[in-house]
Amino acid sequence: MVKNAQAQPDGTGELTIRPYRPEDRDDIADICLRTGAAGADATGMYSDDTLVADAAALPYVEFAPDLAFVVDDGKRVLGYLVGVADTDEFLAWWEREWKPGFAARHPEPGPPTGRTPPIPEELLIWVGLNPEATRIPEAADYPAQLHINLLPELQGLGFGRKLVDTFRAALAKRGVPALYLGVDAANKGAVAFYVRLGFHELPSSSPEHPIFGISTAP
Ligand SMILES: CC(C)(COP(=O)(O)OP(=O)(O)OC[C@H]1O[C@@H](n2cnc3c(N)ncnc32)[C@H](O)[C@@H]1OP(=O)(O)O)[C@@H](O)C(=O)NCCC(=O)NCCS
Numbered sequence: 001m002v003k004n005a006q007a008q009p010d011g012t013g014e015l016t017i018r019p020y021r022p023e024d025r026d027d028i029a030d031i032c033l034r035t036g037a038a039g040a041d042a043t044g045m046y047s048d049d050t051l052v053a054d055a056a057a058l059p060y061v062e063f064a065p066d067l068a069f070v071v072d073d074g075k076r077v078l079g080y081l082v083g084v085a086d087t088d089e090f091l092a093w094w095e096r097e098w099k100p101g102f103a104a105r106h107p108e109p110g111p112p113t114g115r116t117p118p119i120p121e122e123l124l125i126w127v128g129l130n131p132e133a134t135r136i137p138e139a140a141d142y143p144a145q146l147h148i149n150l151l152p153e154l155q156g157l158g159f160g161r162k163l164v165d166t167f168r169a170a171l172a173k174r175g176v177p178a179l180y181l182g183v184d185a186a187n188k189g190a191v192a193f194y195v196r197l198g199f200h201e202l203p204s205s206s207p208e209h210p211i212f213g214i215s216t217a218p
Contacts, residue, residue, distance in 0.1 A: 047121060057147060067085060085174055136204050138204060177216060
């Protein structure tokens, strides 16, 4: 599917938003790592470079590949949005299907790397092993959720907004009323982006754990 086609700034290719395909999985894991430290590169920050994607990207494409969208330059994926329509169902699936493999791959924090990631390794592993702990009180009214990450060369070109619009439209088509997301408090750029797009803070949001929501209606 070709839509939202746009020439790259250097004129070398065409950037296209399209649905996720299974062969995009490695690119998504790579982008997740390279934007995984509050929007900056998390490579080498954790004892295992696969941890961030295992907690923040791959379970989403595994559970809801039909709600994942990517930006493709004809050679590789440079950015993605992953999400689910029903967080309750997703967390139950995580507990049942994703947690055993996660626990085998990341049974406990590894040796210190000497770097300090915004989200400590202990916490990331704990979340992977306790998915229910991420449930928000507003989940009944905001059942869907998303994660979005673009490599630096793709940022600031309007693709973040287009990906969110694409996801909201896909949810609206399914009758899902609203979605939420959590942001790393250190990620000021992402917070500014969500506010610009019309997201509002939910009652359970706090300065340490900002949580934003938005309706799926345009
Ligand atoms: C945050 C992110 C998804 C935004 O996507 P993007 O493609 O760069 O943003 P867009 O170009 O679509 O910008 C949409 C609007 O938000 C505004 N905006 C985007 N980033 C902004 C920033 N850092 N500060 C202020 N405003 C910003 C733009 O000015 C634009 O406004 P306009 O449409 O009215 O002109 C992207 O920069 C990114 O992936 N960053 C690294 C990973 C990350 O932080 N992910 C979020 C984790 S919660």
